[in-house]
Amino acid sequence: MTDPDAANARIEALEVRVAYQDQVIEDLNQTVIAQWKQIDALRRQLNEVLDRVEEVEDSTGPRSPEPPPPHY
Numbered sequence: 001m002t003d004p005d006a007a008n009a010r011i012e013a014l015e016v017r018v019a020y021q022d023q024v025i026e027d028l029n030q031t032v033i034a035q036w037k038q039i040d041a042l043r044r045q046l047n048e049v050l051d052r053v054e055e056v057e058d059s060t061g062p063r064s065p066e067p068p069p070p071h072y
Contacts, residue, residue, distance in 0.1 A: 057063075
């Protein structure tokens with residue numbers, strides 16, 4: 001059989017490791033949540049810019065095609 005003190009020490013080491021891993025997982029989760037919030041904000045901004053560009057393009061009327069550049 002194993003020594004009870006050694007078994008207790010191993011169990012305590014495992015508990016410490018699990019507690020550390022729980023904290024790391026929570027930190028990573030908070031980082032992912034913050035990144036998703038930032039991505040959502042950037043998507044909204046991009047959509048607003050695209051809408052503005054569309055409005056400007058629509059307000060300027062149809063664009064005539066540019067003539068091709070002269071070839072030398």
